[in-house]
Amino acid sequence: MTALGEFALWIALPVSFWGMTMGFVGGRQGRGDLVLSAERSVHIVFALLVVASLGIINAFLTDQFQYWYVANYSNRQLDVFFKISGLWAGQRGSLVFWAVLLALFSSVCVFLNRRRNREFMPYVVGILQGILGFFIVVLLFADVNPFEQLGFVPPDGAGLNPQLQNYWMTIHPPVLYLGFTAFSIPFAFAMSALLSGRTDSRWIVLTRRWTLLSWFFLSNGIIFGMRWAYEELGWGGYWFWDPVENASLLPWLTATAFLHSIMIQENRGMLKIWNMSLVLLTFLLTIFATFLTRSGLIESVHTFAENTRIAMIFLAFMGSIFVASVVLIVYRLPVLKAENQIQSFLSREAAFLLNNLILLGAAFAVLWGTIFPLISEGFTGTQIAVGPPFFNRVNIPIGLVLLALTGIGPVIAWRRATRRNLKRNFAIPVLVGLAVAAFLFGVGARDGYALITFGLSSFVLTIILVEFWKGTRARARIEGEGVLPAFLHLISRNRRRWGGYIVHVGVVLIFTAFAGRAFEVKLTDTLEPGDTVSVASPFGHDYTLTYQGISSAREANFDRWVALMSVDRNGEPVGSLSTEFRWYPSRQMSTKEVGVRSTLLEDLYVILAEAEDFEGIVANDPGAQRIIVEVQVNPLVGWIWYGGVILTIGALIGLWPAAEVRKRPTSQSAGDSEKPAAVGAVSA
Template sequence: MYLFANATIYIGLAVAIYSLLVMTFGISTKKQMYVNSGKGGMIALFVCAALAMLSLFYLLATSQFQYQYVTDYTSSELPIIYKFTALWAGNAGSLLLWTFFLTLYAIMVAFSRKMKGNPMVPYISAILLANAVFFFFILGFVAKPFAVLSSVPAEGRGLNPMLQNPGMIIHPVTLYLGYVGLSVPFAFAMAALILKNVDDFWIKMTRRWTIVAWLFLSLGNIFGAQWAYVELGWGGYWAWDPVENASFMPWLTATAFLHSVMIQERKNMLKIWNISLIIVSYALTLFGTFLVRSGVLTSVHAFANSNLGLYFLIFMGVAVIGSLYVLMSRYNLLKRSAGEFQSFVSKESSFLINNLLLVGAAFAVFWGTIFPLVSEAVRGTKVTVGIPFFNTVEAPILLSMMFVMAVCPMLAWQRSTLKNLKKNFLIPAILAVIGMMLMVVLGIQKAWAVIGYGVIILLFITHFLEFYRGVKARRKMTGESPFIALYRLMVKNRRRYGGYLVHLGIAFITMGIIGSQNYDLQTMKTVSLGQSIDIGAYRINYERLDQKKEGTNDIVYAGVTVFKDGKRLGSYEPKKIFYGNADSEPSSEVAIISSLKEDLYIVLSAWENDGKATFVVKVNPMMDWLWIGSFMIVIGALFAAWKGKYQNITPRYTGVLSEVS
């Protein structure tokens, strides 16, 4: 097994190098036979990555402790599902997963029916193959998944208890699918520049790829937030941790890219900006991988210190410098073919403002994340940037983006007249102001909360009007029933109305953020058996403290009964789990009572021999709306990407690899 498993890596590296060289030679000589050979090598490369994955899965599942990776991340008592998911618990395994997805994406692009005969394919393939060479090199010589120990231990160290959660089965996979997925539009963009193609063909061909990558990044962040909320026991869902930021930054720039490409398609504008955005998004995926694996920053999510960071830093530098060189070499060509803005008050301008806000948010997160490194390099002292900095900077940016999202549907292309603005915005603005006044009357006094909810009301109204006017116009033309008209309106304009669903999802998430950040309650109290804890409208009666064993794990749990406004809600058992691995820190299993209004969050923090126990109790308003909004984002993105049409697009090039095509 050792020889076979390692052979998949080293043969994969040899095949990746061969395929890159022969593909490059085919491009330079314009010989189709060499390009076909390179494409055949890509299939072999995918097979090597798949076999390596299956090999590691087998070793993990069967507890082959002679392999260092198996010893480091599993134990014989570990449930089989977590033995499988241990594949992405460490550097070597997670990079193998990354490589598998990369080779999968590469052959999907190279052998896509819609890309058949397209002269961009060899260039795209070569760029993706260059990535594959790097990752196979790392697996072969730096982070070796099949390294063998000199002596076989009797037992493995086990999986980090925090990773033994259903959320961590899905979170890394979706995140890597998003990270790797952004390499596809990046490869398309570079291929288009090399071929001196300055139209929007490459954007149309990568639209679905970009949406899918963005969707997986969204899912990765959502599952990560949910995992943090239920597993870490601190009552929050986002701590601006460096590794959280690493996945959030490319999400922000990819979101900006998805918006700005619509301006290029419709108005032939922002060509240089769009290329720059996709370069930055791709570079941020590598930067995030560097942060996670370099050990330069402390994070609950990060892998152990290793020398991987230097390799990723070098690769990222080469990729960014190379892509910027290609961009600058085509700068004049892109600039000559670009359109211009005709009015500041227009849909185009709102898209641009939205882009600037998203990029500004990404830069603020980037600066806050790297500042400890900068301070240590300049002053010799690592100054940590905490949650208050990020909240203070990002909150007004988020509200500004929400406002732009609210007004954008009501603006006209090219130029909005005063009459048009009055017609579209007067009633929504009045209703939003009335809504804000009602909130003040109902007791919402904090200025940011009132403004935030007012902007959300405006967004709901303007988006409702978009759906209403579209249905009304369609019914007038076709005589269809309202529901049939709505369905067909959305199906025939998938990207537009899918985008609106995403906007509504973000509005729901913002509702949850505003409520949970501004009106949460928290108490920490030590009580004896029979005593109660009061918080808000809730009373928690502490009734028992007990202990049990599950497998090799010891569990200490408290029995509590929860009442709200005097009405019994039920009995719950917050727990503390001590894992069989003595090196593991105990983890909390939180009792959460959810409703659309708020969550009651109960953590068993500590206890004493006489039965006294310390509980941390929080009331988190509007939390369910955060998860509802996340679900709506997924639905909107799937709707926008599903069965999209390319509208019989024909490639137009100034530089053509005719013999290869």
């Protein structure tokens, strides 16, 4: 089975190159037979990559440690769940996984377009097969073959890094990869538009849902990663501006910009070159992110020797895509002229354009900070790094402007906003925003950025609520419906618009949660059984934790030491918390499991920082009970996860095919991908 998988990977190589060639030649010469052959090759590559992936999973499930990859990421004791997810636990498998996801999307795309949009399909298939071929080349020739054998059979594998043995870490990479790979489809359509000469907005209409699908997965992938960091890394934070995190944020920023700028092209016929550039940039950043997260280029600059071949291949690929795409855009410049001009700063076009510039500015700043050590070494010979303060300093002001635009963009008038339009839409929300900020200042909140965030969040939420209210009321009056049916019909009649507003609500909650960090409280204390530690919440109440003791236990895969604390809130008992220390003998690694008590407004978060004497605890020595704990109150942190859920609901509403389209499947657009949307619903 595993050998078959390796065989399938080798066969996929010529098939993908065949498909790429036939796509381009068939498109160029208008030969339908060649195009059909190219399209079939997409399904074949998908099937072959599925076989390759199953081969790897099979090797994990049957403990075939003669494979280098299995030996490094599994052992006999590992849960079946983590053995299956071993496919994407490390660099080698995740490259196969990336390829199989892209092949899945390519296959779905070819299937949905089997009878329509034929003018695009030859080049779309050629480009998708080219990308797939590249990944297969990397797998086979860049020293990252997942089927590589050790030449001997170790008695057991090294096991999976215990930090990765976490539910969130298991779904975080696949969701992110779904986002990365889904974006290849809009890119392929954009380039196909340039190649075929059909440069109107058709390609954007066709790929709108793919773009949203990609964005939806990227957003959730990032949020899952934050959740993992929060639960598993045990320092109470969820974002550290680590190069790997930044790599996943970069395509998200540019994809967000693209998602907005295509609306201007659709509505006003502007920004055509800009959109082509954004789709190219986002695609390159998805490749860059895959490359960076899995090559270790940045994090280990001082030990760069690891695997330069894969770095060179990736850079060559990104370089050629960049050059080819730019040549194409320049070649088609004459037909990419804007049909309209921006008439006023106070217009929706201008607001969207500002949103784009700001998102790109943020992407540039994040990229700059991430690769700054390399740049400075190139110029000065010494590495200079910038840390979280740099990213926060640049991105907080940018984020605040973006937050304001989240409210302004959707309601300001196209072309030119009149004084009346501004007053009608913004007077009440501005007052609400100011009132909230003033109230919070009045009750003692003193962090400037946080106050601005809370004010702006209230401003945006008010705008969205008013919009929903106006729409519902109008509909209820015209159609004579009750409020709830009117509300639901309102959304279903223009899913894209109202889904977008709901996404905005999610984003606002997430921004509010970020601002909550300004009020976090943390302290450490040394405790003997019976000792208490008190911590005051910024919401006015306080918690008192009483240390009950620590005990040890042995599990199949690890040993654990569990410290138990009872929790009182304002003197009333509200339950207990446990935090533990685990030791994984197979990996010779330890983890700390945090204890969290979540409420709507805040998390009480306890970390077992140290225990005095682990052996003494195992031996039930009563004198060995002393521990050090870190206690934190993290205000509003839960709003990130709630915001993520709301964002997911909004994105699914936007992704859902419109009702009238479902009745007439022949006019369904290429982006109508019910299947991936349903997958999203399951993973979310």
